[in-house]
Amino acid sequence: MTPDGYGPLGPADRDSAARLARLGFGHPRELFDRYAALFGEETLRGVRAADGTVAGCAAVWTMAQWFGGRPVPARAVAMVAVDPALRGRGIGSGLMRGVLAEAAADGAALSVLHPATLPFYARLGYGRGGVTVGWSAPPAALDAGPVEDGRILPGDPRDAAPLAVLRRRLLAEETGLPERTEAMWTLALSPDGEPAEVFLLAGPDGPEGYIAVAPPRDRQLVVADCCLPTRRAIRLAMGLLAGYRAQVETVRWLGGPEDPIALLSREIGVRPDSRKSGCCALWTCAGPWRCAAIPATCRAGW
Template sequence: MPPNERRPAVSLPTPQSDYGPAHPDELSAVARLARLGFGLSRDLFDRYAALFGPDTVRVLRRPHGSGTIPVACAAHWMMDQWFGGSPVPVQAVAMVAVDPALRGSGHGKAMMRALLTEARSAGAVLSILCPATLPFYRGLGYGCGGVACQWSAPPAAFATPPSGAASLRPADPLDAAPLAQLRRQLLADGNGLPERTEALWTLALCPDGDPADLFRDDDGYIAVLPPRDRRLAVADHCLPSGATLGGAMNLLAGFRAQVDRVTWSGGPNDPLALLAGDGLRLDGREEWLVRPLDVAAALEKRGYPAGLTESATFEIKDSLIFSNCGRYHLEVARSRGNISQIEQVVEAPARMEIGTFASLFTGHASARALWRAGLLHGEEKMIDRLQRIFCGAAPWMPDRF
């Protein structure tokens, strides 16, 4: 794009689109779209609406008779997600659904474009979601941001905990404030974990509506649901020390007479999975998606490897958010990034589409892996610089929405 050519920051829905918060009398229509899109029962819809607030629901309307009707819906809210040891403001998106009789008419894309526009105006620099379909969201500039791994093992696999195991004590699962403090070190050490809202804490510790049984010490915690069908589900866990991890393993091993398998969600380097014995299985691996809304702000919000002093120049193409397009020069020092958009470059920049940048930004895919796959283009020395800048822990997120 020529430097002097002015374009709107974001490609907007058509003028005929009527987008905005759902009115109270539209919630039944939204519940119908959610049921047709995801099989969501009305009771479950009402629970989610109460947890997250009906003000999080957005609809796209079209004329009908003397009024309008919702033809697409979604929910979104703002929160922080941690990358490189720093919180990054993000938009979380859920429940994107279109009337099945009108699919293929562009309503889903119009819905998403309006959501992204609203979030960017509100200060979010990324948009994240758990996809029902990949091609649709890839076409909107989303890229794979990280994973959620579903693990399982027999209780006997935890029978040999590390020495110095702590004695965990029962605690109140309805008081998340002390748990959020315990979890904060995990946020800083890893990549991709969200700073949970009250609604996300409720879903983590009361996934079926009833509180899980919570056990903790001064370092971490584990929450389990009542055994069902010879299986024990770990609702949530934060095990940052060997003592807490050992206490959790003792707790799980104690269920060996009641259950055949223990199941839990975690990252690729989950501590329970690292220490489990015979019978450990990776039952599933799901990817969640990220869409950069403001490239420059995102790069300056996230953290970078301690002790690294490096710089890189790259060019990004974004067919939806035009202000993201251009050449960038990133300088990293003291774990922070300083970014500038430039017109002239001394050395050839690396080049990538916005979805590729999303995976590079989170650390889900390394610069060299993207380069070998033909998604990142440039000279090897520039690729190596990006490799050093965006290295870090594999991003993961157990929360689904």
């Protein structure tokens, strides 16, 4: 049952939601507006105080999460924020109960989010669903040597379709990866609003993976996105990153605790700099989603 005061936020509530995002996460208005434009204002949800003002907000959207080689309907949740003056009154819990009730009614099998605090979401039924590690290394540590049967080709950050085809192999083989929406692809390939440089990693039979890097800045190179399903694709990506040694001092990327680039690189200087937990809530295994892979959601990385 949806709590009283919970529901969609309309255009008249946009300023209130932007204010809560700034107070909760430090998001500037420009960033909030970019996310709203990408995902759509219809993704905003809120809970209202007795006087009708927006006391808490969240962004929600539907996507597929892959388990056991098949997509499972999931509800993604982000930007959960409550007015600081009204915290401690159960507003956040009421907001999230509304989010989960709506998701279940829409047929989602699970919900996923990156939590700001684990205990709060654990009380709502979420469990730890994996860890994203921020890695860094000097470019020289990533030199994997020549890949004689591989080629690096230019890609187009404005066309995610061929990249999605390459990523489909990972979706089918790994556990818990999301199938990206158009908005998610845009954020992956243009994280700060400027398109990243995309490189296709090809073998004798064509592209096997890809890597996207942001322009070097402050002697650092940041990997915006990558898909490395083969050892050849991993080594090609590492060679590409190592080639920036004259321009940057540090390469940064996101991966799992057993990241393939970290595992294949030279150990000197490769280090994990940060860890970010993901959570998932599973509230039904009924109907077509009754499969052994889904309960593993809260144990697998995604």
